[in-house]
Amino acid sequence: MSANANIPTNGGSSPVPPVKLTRKDFVSDQEVRWCPGCGDYSILAQIQKVMPELGIKRENTVFVSGIGCSSRFPYYMNTYGFHSIHGRAPAIATGIKASNPELSVWVITGDGDALSIGGNHLIHTIRRNLDINIILFNNRIYGLTKGQYSPTSEFGKKTKSTPYGVIDYPLNPLSVALAAEATFVARSVDTFTSHLQMTVERAMHHKGVSFVEVYQNCNIFNDHAFEMFTERGVRDDAMIEIEHGKPLVFGKEHNRGVRMRSDMHLEVVELGNGVDESGLIVHNEKAPDSYLAYMLARMESPDYPVPIGVFRDVTKATYEDMLAGQIKTATEKMGPGDLEKLINSGDTWVIE
Amino acid sequence: MESVTILNNVEDTNIEELETVTIRFAGDSGDGMQLTGTQFSNTTAVVGNDISTLPDYPAEIRAPAGSLPGVSGFQLKFSNHDIRTPGDEPNVLVAMNPAALKVNLADLEHGGILIVNTDAFNENNLKKAGYETNPLEDGVLGGYRVFKLPITTLNRAALRDTVKLPPKEIDRCKNFWALGMMYWLYDRPLEPTQQWIETKFKKPEIQTANLTALKAGFAYAEAAEIFTTHYRVRRAAIAPGKYRNITGNEATALGFVTASVLAKRPLFYASYPITPASEILHELSIHKNFGVKTFQAEDEIAAMCAAIGAAFTGSLGLTGTSGPGLALKSEAIGLAVMTELPVVIVDVQRGGPSTGLPTKTEQADLLQAMFGRNGECPVAIVAPATPAECFQMAVEAFRIATKHMLPVIYLSDGYLANGAEPWRLPAMDELPKFAVELTTNAEGFHPYNRDPETLARAWAVPGTPKLEHRIGGLEKEDTTGNVSYDPENHMHMVLMRAEKVARVAYDIPDLEVFGEPEGRLLVIGWGSTYGAITSAVEEMQHRGKLISSIHLRYLNPFPSNLGEILGRFDRVLVPELNLGQLALLLRARYLVPAVSFAKVKGKPFKIRELTAKMNELYED
Numbered sequence: 001m002s003a004n005a006n007i008p009t010n011g012g013s014s015p016v017p018p019v020k021l022t023r024k025d026f027v028s029d030q031e032v033r034w035c036p037g038c039g040d041y042s043i044l045a046q047i048q049k050v051m052p053e054l055g056i057k058r059e060n061t062v063f064v065s066g067i068g069c070s071s072r073f074p075y076y077m078n079t080y081g082f083h084s085i086h087g088r089a090p091a092i093a094t095g096i097k098a099s100n101p102e103l104s105v106w107v108i109t110g111d112g113d114a115l116s117i118g119g120n121h122l123i124h125t126i127r128r129n130l131d132i133n134i135i136l137f138n139n140r141i142y143g144l145t146k147g148q149y150s151p152t153s154e155f156g157k158k159t160k161s162t163p164y165g166v167i168d169y170p171l172n173p174l175s176v177a178l179a180a181e182a183t184f185v186a187r188s189v190d191t192f193t194s195h196l197q198m199t200v201e202r203a204m205h206h207k208g209v210s211f212v213e214v215y216q217n218c219n220i221f222n223d224h225a226f227e228m229f230t231e232r233g234v235r236d237d238a239m240i241e242i243e244h245g246k247p248l249v250f251g252k253e254h255n256r257g258v259r260m261r262s263d264m265h266l267e268v269v270e271l272g273n274g275v276d277e278s279g280l281i282v283h284n285e286k287a288p289d290s291y292l293a294y295m296l297a298r299m300e301s302p303d304y305p306v307p308i309g310v311f312r313d314v315t316k317a318t319y320e321d322m323l324a325g326q327i328k329t330a331t332e333k334m335g336p337g338d339l340e341k342l343i344n345s346g347d348t349w350v351i352e
Numbered sequence: 353m354e355s356v357t358i359l360n361n362v363e364d365t366n367i368e369e370l371e372t373v374t375i376r377f378a379g380d381s382g383d384g385m386q387l388t389g390t391q392f393s394n395t396t397a398v399v400g401n402d403i404s405t406l407p408d409y410p411a412e413i414r415a416p417a418g419s420l421p422g423v424s425g426f427q428l429k430f431s432n433h434d435i436r437t438p439g440d441e442p443n444v445l446v447a448m449n450p451a452a453l454k455v456n457l458a459d460l461e462h463g464g465i466l467i468v469n470t471d472a473f474n475e476n477n478l479k480k481a482g483y484e485t486n487p488l489e490d491g492v493l494g495g496y497r498v499f500k501l502p503i504t505t506l507n508r509a510a511l512r513d514t515v516k517l518p519p520k521e522i523d524r525c526k527n528f529w530a531l532g533m534m535y536w537l538y539d540r541p542l543e544p545t546q547q548w549i550e551t552k553f554k555k556p557e558i559q560t561a562n563l564t565a566l567k568a569g570f571a572y573a574e575a576a577e578i579f580t581t582h583y584r585v586r587r588a589a590i591a592p593g594k595y596r597n598i599t600g601n602e603a604t605a606l607g608f609v610t611a612s613v614l615a616k617r618p619l620f621y622a623s624y625p626i627t628p629a630s631e632i633l634h635e636l637s638i639h640k641n642f643g644v645k646t647f648q649a650e651d652e653i654a655a656m657c658a659a660i661g662a663a664f665t666g667s668l669g670l671t672g673t674s675g676p677g678l679a680l681k682s683e684a685i686g687l688a689v690m691t692e693l694p695v696v697i698v699d700v701q702r703g704g705p706s707t708g709l710p711t712k713t714e715q716a717d718l719l720q721a722m723f724g725r726n727g728e729c730p731v732a733i734v735a736p737a738t739p740a741e742c743f744q745m746a747v748e749a750f751r752i753a754t755k756h757m758l759p760v761i762y763l764s765d766g767y768l769a770n771g772a773e774p775w776r777l778p779a780m781d782e783l784p785k786f787a788v789e790l791t792t793n794a795e796g797f798h799p800y801n802r803d804p805e806t807l808a809r810a811w812a813v814p815g816t817p818k819l820e821h822r823i824g825g826l827e828k829e830d831t832t833g834n835v836s837y838d839p840e841n842h843m844h845m846v847l848m849r850a851e852k853v854a855r856v857a858y859d860i861p862d863l864e865v866f867g868e869p870e871g872r873l874l875v876i877g878w879g880s881t882y883g884a885i886t887s888a889v890e891e892m893q894h895r896g897k898l899i900s901s902i903h904l905r906y907l908n909p910f911p912s913n914l915g916e917i918l919g920r921f922d923r924v925l926v927p928e929l930n931l932g933q934l935a936l937l938l939r940a941r942y943l944v945p946a947v948s949f950a951k952v953k954g955k956p957f958k959i960r961e962l963t964a965k966m967n968e969l970y971e972d
Contacts, residue, residue, distance in 0.1 A: 028822070030822075030834070030835075057817070058820055059814065059815060059816055059817040059818070059819070059820055060814065060815055061814075062814045064661075067825075074822050074824070075822050075824075075835065077822075078820055079820050080814040080820050080821065080822070081821070081822035081823070081824075082661070082664060082691075082822070082823055082824060083822065083823070083824025083825065083826065084657065084660075084687060084824060084825060085657075085683055085684060085686075085687050085825050088653060088654070088657040088684065090654075091649065091650075091653065091654035091655075091656075091657035091658050091661070092657045092658065092660055092661040092664075093661060094647070094649075094654070094657075094658050094661060095620065095622060095647070095657065095658030095659060095660060095661025095662040095663075095664070095665075095669065096661040096662070096664060096665050096814070097661075098620070098645060098647060098658070098661075098662070099618065099620050099645065099661065099662040099665040099666075099667040100665040100666070100667075100813075100814065100815060102815060103665070103814050103815060120650055120651055120654070121650065121651075121653075121654050121657075123650075124649075124650035124654065323645055326640055327640045327641070327643060327645070329640075330640035330641045331640070331641040333641075334641040335641065336641060336642075337609070337613065337639065337641045337642030337643065337644075339609070339610060339613045339642075339780065340780050342606065342609065342639070342642075343606065343610070343777050343778065344594065344596075344777055345596075346596045346597075346598075347394055347397075347398065347544065347596060347597065348594050348595060348596045348777065349397065349398045349400070349594070349595055349596075350593070350594050350595070351400060351590045351591070351592050351593060351594075351595060352592055
C-alpha cells in the first residue's frame with residue numbers, strides 16, 4: 001500500500017478559485033506592528049494586492065519566514081504561515097514544498113536572515129530549484145536588533161556595532177543568487193508599487209525557484225538608504241528598468257545606454273553623435289548561461305544606473321518534480337510498497 | 353570463558369561440540385574483514401544458532417595500509433542458546449596482519465585460538481605495527497593455540513590457474529579464503545556465501561575468483577591436517593518463526609517505513625550524512641515505492657528544519673543524526689516544541705564530545721536530549737535496547753509523536769546501529785495499530801485547540817480550506833495560537849508543554865522487573881546496554897544473588913511504575929556508557945542514592961565487568 005494517499009491537494013479542481021478573491025481576503029486579523037513609515041507596509045500591500053490575481057487558493061498558500069522585521073510578514077497574510085527561526089525559512093520551505101508540491105510556497109526574508117545566518121540554506125535551496133518564491137527585503141541594516149550593520153551594508157558605514165565604520169565588504173544578493181544557479185532573479189523597490197506587483201507576479205508564474213530582491217527603506221535605522229537613485233527627481237537618470245529583448249536605454253530623455261567594451265566591461269554612453277541603440281546591450285533574461293545577468297547585477301550607483309526588473313528567467317526541472325518522478329519510477333518498477341514483502345526481504349530462515 | 357566443551361565424539365571423531373563461540377576477524381581496513389564477518393554471521397544465523405555481532409572499524413576509510421589506526425575488526429558470538437551480546441573476549445582471533453594482532457591480542461581469551469596470516473608478517477608491516485621483534489617467533493604467543501598460515505600465498509596458489517586477474521585482484525580474494533577456512537573449522541555450509549557471491553559480483557572472473565578462494569580455504573582446512581579438530585555449535589532453541597539477521601540501523605529504517613504505512617501518512621526523511629547514522633538515509637532512500645521521500649540536506653540544521661516543514665504539511669517529519677548533529681539541531685527542535693509538531697529525531701550516539709570517536713559507541717547524549725535546548729523545552733525520549741528492537745521503537749516514536757503532537761528523540765547508538773542479531777519477523781496483524789487524523793472541520797477551529805486527554809493540539813495542514821493559520825517560534829496564546837507576551841499565558845504554556853510530555857506516561861507500558869520483584873540490588877539500564885546487563889544479572893541470579901534488573905526504553909517521561917519499583921530494593925546500580933547521566937536523573941527525580949557505574953571507552957560493557965561491579969555492591 002502506498003503511504004502517499006492522503007496528501008491534501010487542491011482536489012484536482014481548476015487552479016482558479018470559483019469566487020474571485022480580493023485583496024481583503026488575504027489580510028489577516030492581526031494588527032500590523034512595523035514602525036510607521038517602514039517600507040515593509042508597501043511590500044505587504046503589493047503582495048496582498050497581487051495574490052488574488054495569481055489564481056491560487058488561500059488554503060494552498062504558505063508564507064514562511066525567519067527572524068527579523070520582514071519575517072513578521074506571515075502573520076499579516078490570511079493564508080497558512082510559518083514564522084520560523086533565524087535564517088532557516090528556506091529549509092523549512094523545502095520540507096513543505098517537497099512534501100506537498102501542490103502548495104504555493106513563499107519565503108519572506110531579509111538581508112541578515114538570508115545572507116548572514118541563513119546564507120547556507122539560501123544558496124542550497126536556490127540550487128535545488130524548488131518551485132518556491134523567495135522575497136528578500138534588503139534594507140542594508142539590522143532593524144529588529146536596533147541598528148547593527150548587515151551583510152549588505154556599505155563598506156565604511158557607521159552603525160551601532162561599527163562606530164568606526166564597516167570593514168567587511170558587502171554581498172550583492174543578486175550575485176549570490178546567480179552564483180547559486182537561480183532560475184529566476186529579479187529586483188524591485190518597495191515604493192515602486194506597480195513594478196513590484198509585476199515582479200511578484202512574474203516570480204509566482206515562474207516554475208522553479210524565484211529570487212526577488214526588494215530595496216526596502218528602514219526609516220528608523222537606515223533612512224534614505226536608496227534615495228540617491230530612487231528619488232523621483234533623479235530616478236530616471238540613476239536607474240534602469242531592464243526588459244527582455246530591449247536595449248539597455250535609460251535617462252529622462254532616453255538619451256543614455258549601456259554597452260559592452262571590448263575588454264568585457266560595461267560602460268554608460270550618451271546616445272546621439274553617431275552612437276545609437278544598435279551598439280547597446282540587448283537584455284536577454286532567457287540566456288542559458290548567467291553571464292549577462294551577472295554583469296547587469298553588478299551595476300551599482302553612482303557609476304552605473306541601478307538596474308531593476310527580471311535579470312534571469314530560465315526553465316529547469318524542479319526538485320519536487322524530480323523527487324516525485326523517482327517515486328513514480330520506483331513504484332512502477334517495484335510495485336507499490338508492500339510492507340509484508342519488505343519486512344520479509346533479505347536472507348530469511350524459519351525456526352520450526 | 354563462556355564456552356563449555358563437551359567431548360562427546362558424535363559422528364565425526366574429530367568434531368567437538370561447543371555451546372558458544374566468539375570469533376573476531378581483524379585485518380587492515382582494506383582486507384574486507386567487515387564483509388567476512390557479515391558473511392560468517394549470516395551463514396551462522398541461517399543454520400539456526402542465536403547470534404550477536406559487533407563490527408569495530410576505524411573512522412578513517414583507508415588509513416595507511418598495515419598501520420594500527422587502519423585495523424578493522426568484526427566480532428560475533430554464536431550459540432546453541434539465547435544470547436544477548438557479541439561476547440566479552442573472543443575465543444578465536446583471525447589476524448590478517450601484525451597491526452591486527454597488536455590491536456586485538458589483549459582481548460583474546462587465555463588459551464584461545466589465534467589464526468595469523470604469516471605472509472603479512474614482513475619487516476615493513478612489523479615496523480608499522482610497532483613490533484621490534486616478530487611476535488610469531490619471539491614467544492609472546494605462548495599462551496594461545498596459534499595457527500600460522502601463509503594465507504596470501506595459499507590463496508594465490510589456489511587462484512593462479514583458475515582466473516586471469518592481476519595479482520592485486522587475486523590478493524583481494526584472500527578474505528574469502530580465510531572465510532572458507534573458518535567455515536570448515538566451525539562446520540558451516542558454504543552455500544549461503546556462494547549464493548551471495550553469485551548475486552553480488554557481476555564480473556565472471558571476480559565471481560569465479562571469490563568462489564574459488566572460498567572453496568580453497570575450506571578444502572585446505574579439511575585436508576591439510578593443521579587443525580586436528582573442528583567444532584560444532586548446535587542450533588539454538590529459538591522461538592519458532594521466520595527470522596532475518598538485522599542491524600539496528602536497518603531495523604530503524606524499516607520501522608519508520610512501517611510507521612508511515614500504519615499511520616497512512618507519507619514519510620519525509622531529511623538528513624545530513626554522519627557516522628554512524630548514514631545507513632538510515634541509505635536504507636530509506638531505497639524505499640521510494642512506499643512514497644518515502646528522502647532529502648540529503650545541506651547541513652544538520654536544514655535537515656531538522658525540513659523535517660519540521662514536512663510535519664507542518666502532514667507528513668511524518670523525520671531527521672537522523674549523531675551527537676554533533678543533535679547539537680546543531682537544538683534550536684530547531686525548540687521550534688518543533690513551540691509549534692507542537694510531530695517530528696522524530698534519531699540520534700545514533702557516538703563517542704564525544706565534539707567530533708570525538710565517530711565510529712565508537714557511547715550513551716553520553718542523554719542529557720543533551722533531555723535538556724540541550726534554550727528555555728523550558730521538554731521532548732519525549734525513547735531508546736531501543738537491541739538491534740532488532742529498533743524496529744518497534746521506531747514505530748513507537750511516531751505513534752507517540754503523532755498522538756501527542758510533540759517531537760520525540762530516538763536514542764540509538766553505534767553499538768545498536770552496526771550490531772546485528774536475528775529478528776523474528778512480525779506478522780502483519782502483530783504490528784501496532786495507530787490512526788492519525790488530520791483536522792478538517794472548520795467549526796470552532798483554532799490551531800491550539802487541544803485534545804482533553806493528551807493535550808495534543810489539532811494537526812491542521814496547508815491545503816485544508818478554512819483552517820488557514822500561522823504558527824511560529826514566538827510564544828503564543830493557548831487555543832488561538834496568536835503571538836502573546838502575556839506573563840500569565842507564558843507560564844501557562846510552559847506548564848502546558850511540560851504536562852503534554854508528562855502525559856505520555858499514561859500511554860506507555862509499565863516496566864517489567866527481570867528477576868524477583870524485590871531484593872538487595874536493582875540494576876537499571878537503558879539503550880544498548882540491555883544485552884550485557886541482562887546477561888550479567890542472569891548470571892548473578894544463577895549464583896543465587898537477589899539481584900533484579902529493569903531496562904528503560906522510555907526516558908522521558910519515565911514509565912509510571914518506576915518510582916514504586918525503586919522503593920522495593922535496598923540498592924540501585926546504574927551502569928551506563930557515560931559518566932552517570934541516567935543516574936543523575938534518577939537521583940533528582942526519585943531521591944534514590946543510585947550508584948553510577950560508568951564506562952566511557954567507546955566500547956560496550958563486558959558481562960564480566962558488570963558482574964564484578966554487582967558483586968562489589970552486593971557484598972558491600
